[in-house]
Amino acid sequence: xxxxxxxxxxxxxxxxxxxxxxxxxxxxxxxxxxxxxxxxxxxxxxxxxxxxxxxxxxxxxxxxxxxxxxxxxxxxxxxxxxxxxxxxxxxxxxxxxxxxxxxxxxxxxxxxxxxxxxxxxxxxxxxxxxxxxxxxxxxxxxxxxxxxxxxxxxxxxxxxxxxxxxxxxxxxxxxxxxxxxxxxxxxxxxxxxxxxxxxxxxxxxxxxxxxxxxxxxxxxxxxxxxxxxxxxxxxxxxxxxxxxxxxxxxxxxxxxxxxxxxxxxxxxxxxxxxxxxxxxxxxxxxxxxxxxxxxxxxxxxxxxxxxxxxxxxxxxxxxxxxxxxxxxxxxxxxxxxxxxxxxx
Amino acid sequence: xxxxxxxxxxxxxxxxxxxxxxxxxxxxxxxxxxxxxxxxxxxxxxxxxxxxxxxxxxxxxxxxxxxxxxxxxxxxxxxxxxxxxxxxxxxxxxxxxxxxxxxxxxxxxxxxxxxxxxxxxxxxxxxxxxxxxxxxxxxxxxxxxxxxxxxxxxxxxxxxxxxxxxxxxxxxxxxxxxxxxxxxxxxxxxxxxxxxxxxxxxxxxxxxxxxxxxxxxxxxxxxxxxxxxxxxxxxxxxxxxxxxxxxxxxxxxxxxxxxxxxxxxxxxxxxxxxxxxxxxxxxxxxxxxxxxxxxxxxxxxxxxxxxxxxxxxxxxxxxxxxxxxxxxxxxxxxxxxxxxxxxxxxxxxxxxxxxxxxxxxxxxxx
Numbered sequence: 001x002x003x004x005x006x007x008x009x010x011x012x013x014x015x016x017x018x019x020x021x022x023x024x025x026x027x028x029x030x031x032x033x034x035x036x037x038x039x040x041x042x043x044x045x046x047x048x049x050x051x052x053x054x055x056x057x058x059x060x061x062x063x064x065x066x067x068x069x070x071x072x073x074x075x076x077x078x079x080x081x082x083x084x085x086x087x088x089x090x091x092x093x094x095x096x097x098x099x100x101x102x103x104x105x106x107x108x109x110x111x112x113x114x115x116x117x118x119x120x121x122x123x124x125x126x127x128x129x130x131x132x133x134x135x136x137x138x139x140x141x142x143x144x145x146x147x148x149x150x151x152x153x154x155x156x157x158x159x160x161x162x163x164x165x166x167x168x169x170x171x172x173x174x175x176x177x178x179x180x181x182x183x184x185x186x187x188x189x190x191x192x193x194x195x196x197x198x199x200x201x202x203x204x205x206x207x208x209x210x211x212x213x214x215x216x217x218x219x220x221x222x223x224x225x226x227x228x229x230x231x232x233x234x235x236x237x238x239x240x241x242x243x244x245x246x247x248x249x250x251x252x253x254x255x256x257x258x259x260x261x262x263x264x265x266x267x268x269x270x271x272x273x274x275x276x277x278x279x280x281x282x283x284x285x286x287x288x289x290x291x292x293x294x295x296x297x298x299x300x301x302x303x304x305x306x307x308x309x310x311x312x313x314x315x316x317x318x319x320x321x322x323x324x325x326x327x328x329x330x331x332x333x334x335x336x337x338x339x340x341x342x343x344x
Numbered sequence: 345x346x347x348x349x350x351x352x353x354x355x356x357x358x359x360x361x362x363x364x365x366x367x368x369x370x371x372x373x374x375x376x377x378x379x380x381x382x383x384x385x386x387x388x389x390x391x392x393x394x395x396x397x398x399x400x401x402x403x404x405x406x407x408x409x410x411x412x413x414x415x416x417x418x419x420x421x422x423x424x425x426x427x428x429x430x431x432x433x434x435x436x437x438x439x440x441x442x443x444x445x446x447x448x449x450x451x452x453x454x455x456x457x458x459x460x461x462x463x464x465x466x467x468x469x470x471x472x473x474x475x476x477x478x479x480x481x482x483x484x485x486x487x488x489x490x491x492x493x494x495x496x497x498x499x500x501x502x503x504x505x506x507x508x509x510x511x512x513x514x515x516x517x518x519x520x521x522x523x524x525x526x527x528x529x530x531x532x533x534x535x536x537x538x539x540x541x542x543x544x545x546x547x548x549x550x551x552x553x554x555x556x557x558x559x560x561x562x563x564x565x566x567x568x569x570x571x572x573x574x575x576x577x578x579x580x581x582x583x584x585x586x587x588x589x590x591x592x593x594x595x596x597x598x599x600x601x602x603x604x605x606x607x608x609x610x611x612x613x614x615x616x617x618x619x620x621x622x623x624x625x626x627x628x629x630x631x632x633x634x635x636x637x638x639x640x641x642x643x644x645x646x647x648x649x650x651x652x653x654x655x656x657x658x659x660x661x662x663x664x665x666x667x668x669x670x671x672x673x674x675x676x677x678x679x680x681x682x683x684x685x686x687x688x689x690x691x692x693x694x695x696x697x698x699x700x701x702x703x704x705x706x707x708x709x710x
Contacts, residue, residue: 147691306463
């Protein structure tokens with residue numbers, strides 16, 4: 001009873017709430033880091049150094065008037081932010097924050113579940129989120145959001161191809177689709193997969209930037225061109241859902257990058273005994289530190305780079321990243337068969 | 345079975361990237377611009393007509409409100425036109441200070457341009473950096489004349505007041521700071537791959553075509569035409585300054601960007617020469633109590649940060665106000681080029697091109 005219902009339920013509640021808090025603080029972190037990059041202070045008014053800013057933002061967004069445009073398709077308009085938000089959250093079900101630990105005399109796994117098709121689950125669930133963007137643009141019945149949602153669908157679908165292809169090469173190396181087994185494989189093969197699959201990692205990261213609509217690929221919400229993009233007509237909490245979903249997706253991409261390429265919860269050099277004094281740091285801390293580095297890079301990139309143009313973005317996706325990913329996949333396969341034998 | 349229609353979208357007058365209240369009606373085929381109509385007039389305040397009912401000194405204050413990011417340049421242009429009409433001699437010291445103010449103003453205006461242009465293309469950090477340096481210039485202006493945006497900083501025949509003590513040192517200090525910061529902007533943009541892709545080959549216009557459209561300033565020089573009023577018809581103290589006029593080769597957005605970046609440096613060069621060489625002497629020439637130019641008409645142009653800023657003034661010789669007052673605003677003439685430039689490009693390029701022309705709507709509509 002306890003093992004089957006209570007513990008998973010508690011874990012879901014913790015992950016869900018931690019995610020939402022992390023997402024709101026991700027927004028603050030982004031504002032702060034960009035402000036520092038631009039020699040500003042960022043939010044400073046709410047709480048010391050602005051650390052309560054997310055609370056103020058949340059309150060503001062909740063009490064704001066929620067406008068539905070008169071000519072919008074009301075049902076779809078309401079459903080779109082939900083369709084975007086839900087997949088962004090349920091992806092966390094398979095992300096391993098740590099291995100099994102004993103807590104209050106009980107063996108508890110630091111992930112909600114370990115599905116044997118974990119990676120496939122992430123890819124498929126995350127791609128549902130695109131529908132939200134498309135529907136939002138369509139339902140708004142307005143020209144700028146429509147243009148933005150067309151951009152969004154084209155961009156996300158084409159970059160998903162590249163990202164998924166890189167995942168396949170990781171799966172080939174790890175020999176498993178389960179997120180936990182992929183981390184274990186990095187432990188047993190004595191190497192983080194970023195070092196044996198560097199091309200895959202780079203493509204995954206670029207594709208991740210594009211899939212989360214981040215600079216320099218933030219075309220669907222290019223403020224300077226499309227006045228906000230697909231969420232132009234949204235306000236209040238519904239707008240907030242889009243916003244939160246975007247940041248939740250960034251955290252997902254960071255977590256997946258950590259798990260697949262940087263050894264997840266493992267400490268650096270998990271097989272070097274000389275470094276075992278590092279074990280006093282809990283495994284989930286390593287996971288968080290690694291993910292945080294990625295989050296920081298996401299923000300850093302945004303503060304530095306200009307934005308690609310729509311046609312250049314598609315060209316980069318189809319003519320550079322996808323062929324490269326396929327080539328990487330083929331090379332991985334050949335190396336695996338020739339050097340390690342078909343079974344290895 | 346399938347029917348294709350052009351999508352007409354209205355960009356502005358409330359749009360984050362139209363730099364004020366410019367309205368562009370775009371006809372799109374997908375994301376490609378088939379045609380664009382530029383609609384102006386949202387900021388029309390009738391400055392020309394107002395000026396015909398003000399006395400000659402009061403008009404200086406109105407010229408502030410045209411190109412409000414380069415108010416001092418407008419003041420200088422107007423005062424010199426009236427001086428030409430009255431055949432007034434301006435003391436050398438005043439001409440030197442005018443040169444310094446004009447060039448400081450050019451840097452301030454270009455700072456605003458590089459910031460907004462980069463932001464339109466998505467690089468938002470440059471914007472904050474450029475505004476940080478523009479702030480220093482505004483401080484210098486505040487020290488000189490007390491105002492930070494609309495300076496009213498000129499008088500017919502000279503200056504309203506002498507430069508404050510120590511001001512020239514601060515100007516030289518600023519030049520040192522600015523030179524280092526320019527490299528910082530260039531590091532973020534000039535060799536950035538995405539920046540190159542976004543600006544190279546976008547909005548190409550040949551020199552002949554640019555001339556035919558009446559473009560002036562950096563958009564004209566970007567197309568390889570070496571026309572600069574400061575060199576060709578020197579005013580203020582430009583005939584005593586050594587500087588180069590940068591020109592572009594291919595006439596695309598990137599060339600216009602490079603031209604302006606080089607203008608930053610040339611402006612610094614001029615400011616250094618002028619500040620170090622300020623002569624002693626009076627700051628106002630022999631100006632009659634009642635300014636009443638003889639009957640006649642004149643046109644005088646100066647090189648504002650945006651291009652050739654010309655004033656055409658008719659005096660009837662009887663009244664204390666101009667009979668006819670007409671401005672040739674560089675932004676207005678440069679904006680003519682927008683329709684020609686955006687055809688065949690994508691929506692994203694439209695904002696890049698508006699930024700690359702560097703228009704100020706206060707000046708377009710007057």
